[in-house]
Amino acid sequence: MTISTSKPSETFLKSRSQFIFLIGSILTSLGILLVTVGGSWDITNHLLSKPETFSSPPHALMYSGVAVTLFGVVLSFVGWKNLQKFRTSYFLSLKIKLIGIGLLTGAGPFDFVWHSYFGLDGLLSPPHFTLITGMFLCSIGGMVGISRYLKFHNSKPVSKYLLILAVIPVWLSASGIISSLSLPFSSTDFFQFNPEPTFAFIVASLAYPFLISFSLFTVFRLSNYQFGLVSILGGLFLLIYSSTAIVPNFAMLDTVQFYSLNLIPFVIADVFLKLNRSKLSLFFTGGLIGSVFYMVYYPYVMYTYNEVLLGKLVSPSLIYFVYFELIQTVLLYTLIPSIVMGVLAVVVSDKITKKILIN
Amino acid sequence: MKKLLIYFSAFAILSLYFILTVFILPSEFLMTEQLVPEPYFAATISENNITLGDSFRFDIVSVNNGDYADIHIVSVAFPDLTMVDDVVKINTYDFTLSPSYIHVGEEIGSNYSGGVETTFSQYPSIEAMSRPLKPDVQTHFDLLITPKESGIFNIYVKSIGIPHTSDLSHYPYSGFLDHQNEYVSVYSVSVNP
Incomplete structure (x- = not known):
């Protein structure tokens, strides 16, 4: 004993x-x-x-x-x-x-x-x-x-x-x-830390699409390709963003319907990934998710593009006017880079999730 | 066959999504009416004639008669001064932001552009600001002024509502243009030696 x-x-x-x-x-x-x-x-x-x-x-x-x-x-x-x-x-x-x-x-x-x-x-x-x-x-x-x-x-x-x-x-x-x-x-009285507008334009156009695609593909791979997680994660992001960035501003309340439409690409991505996990399908889905970044990051992403493209004074009640005024121009400039970054994120998330899981 | 149908539906929904978010809804929202704040103020001077060394009160009551204003500004400028110093003292102030003192030579907004177009100030001013200001809410900005020189002491007053979406979004609507190329009401007090 x-x-x-x-x-x-x-x-x-x-x-x-x-x-x-x-x-x-x-x-x-x-x-x-x-x-x-x-x-x-x-x-x-x-x-x-x-x-x-x-x-x-x-x-x-x-x-x-x-x-x-x-x-x-x-x-x-x-x-x-x-x-x-x-x-x-x-x-x-x-x-x-x-x-x-x-x-x-x-x-x-x-x-x-x-x-x-x-x-x-x-x-x-x-x-x-x-x-x-x-x-x-x-x-x-x-x-x-x-x-x-x-x-x-x-x-x-x-x-x-x-x-x-x-x-x-x-x-x-x-x-x-x-x-x-x-x-x-x-920008404050003491320091001018506002990013240079062109630099900010490039950062937003490349990094946001990469991040959306990376996050969704990471959850998809970590879950061993479980259906539904991409939609839930995307939906949760939209819910958090809308309740903290849109709903508190009464002038933007009506635009919640526009913002909620962004659930569609997430659900479609989920469906595509369920039906076909070939490289082509993954890249297509990554590109699709990357391409919707300007809509997903509504409304504040507009401030970055306004600096370069319009230079308007944007007070809280004008946010969505300027956002919608810019939407087509921004997509014209950023569509291809955002798709490329969405695809790149598919590759990077593959490497990172392997590192997370194989140890 | 079932897979093909799902793909077809998915592409159709995606196309609809892009058409709605990039073309249809933006034009719908851009057609909605913008808010038009309509600032107004009434100013009163306690004495029109004073003796050098005496003080007078300058009381401003401003209100937003239009839609919700993101920012409501009342600006009081002193074209005969180079520095506000102890000539001007604030007696009553109920705007939501602290008063902002503009010095000579400072870069300031012009043409009601809210800072997009700028110029340099030629004389000092004090800006009172409320962010936001709901319709029909009154704000008060009362000054005690003690001129240091004899002659005519001028005061320029204007109010601007932001978003500045119409000619009604500033007051006065016409008259004398100041260094910012914006209309002001001019008030004068005679300071006798």
Whole structure:
């Protein structure tokens, strides 16, 4: 007879360590989702000049998101420390999360100091970029953790829906990085951080289509080609974007019907991928998804193109007028590059998902 | 056969999507009427004649008589000054944004373009701003002015609503043009030595 010397809590931690790591990864992703939703809502409030307070609802959502993320990373660490197997496999996820949370939590005091010296900052500023980079890394860490857990446990199809939660924060936080580098929302009394208009035009035209296609193909591949996830992920993105960027602006409420039509290309892509997974079909679908980026990123993407193509003053009630005035011209300039970037994302997502899953 | 039918339907729906989002809905939305804010103000001067060293009150009540304004601006300029300094003090102010002081030589918007066309200011001014301003809401901007030189002390006042979608989106509609090529109402006080 052998007598175990370990305490019950240690035994529990060891036996459940992978599950604890999964919960940590889920909370990390969920936390970043809250931060990105709060961030998008906050941008809209700034554009509408709604009163800015420390405890405004978007801010509260962002702070809760950071707290949930922090808790998720701590839990991931606890889970990883007690892992009996797959320690090396889960380390990549933990490492990325630790770097991400370091940047994310460091961005708070950095932002405070920045505000104290330079007043209000715009969308792109050193503390904000630190924050968004931290969010992006945490979301990547969460996605890798969730994906690897599901792979190691040959999860049932229903648990694959967790991949939606894994990928949507990556999509939203990467959108935040692209927006910072392309939207003209970063001019302040002290610094002129607005991106150069032509540079912003190029960044938006290449990076947004790539990101949409990459996100959808990543969830498709990580789920082992499960039907429905592409539509749900796309639909969730549209829901989040419409409720944070369109609905709060009463002048744009009528355009929700236009925006909701964007679910069509996502569902069609899902159907195409279900029917045919040949290279040609994948490339066609990637190109299709990339080509609709101007519609998917309604309304704010318009500001980037307005800088170069029209140069109009866009006050909140004029947003959709200028957007629709530009739509055909923008598509004329960006259709081919966006299709190419959508196709390129198919190739890149293939390589990345293999790296995530084969380890 | 079933697969072919699905492909056909999918392509038909996709075509409809592109036609709707790129051609039909944009023209529909562009045909909808734009908001037309109609700013208006009434200004009163406490004294038309003062002695050098005395002060007078300049009270402005502004209102938006039209549609919802994204931005409602009341600008008060002092063409006889080079600096506002302690000549002008704000007594009452209930606009939603803090007043903005424009100095001589600063780059400012012109021709009601909201900053798309610019010029350089030739005299100081103070801009009061509310973002947004609903219809029929009054705002107040009262100044206490103590001229430092004798003679005629002029004040230019104008109000602009943004979006500036019509000639009704600024007040006054005609009259004297200021350094921004925008109409102003001129108020004068005689400062006796």
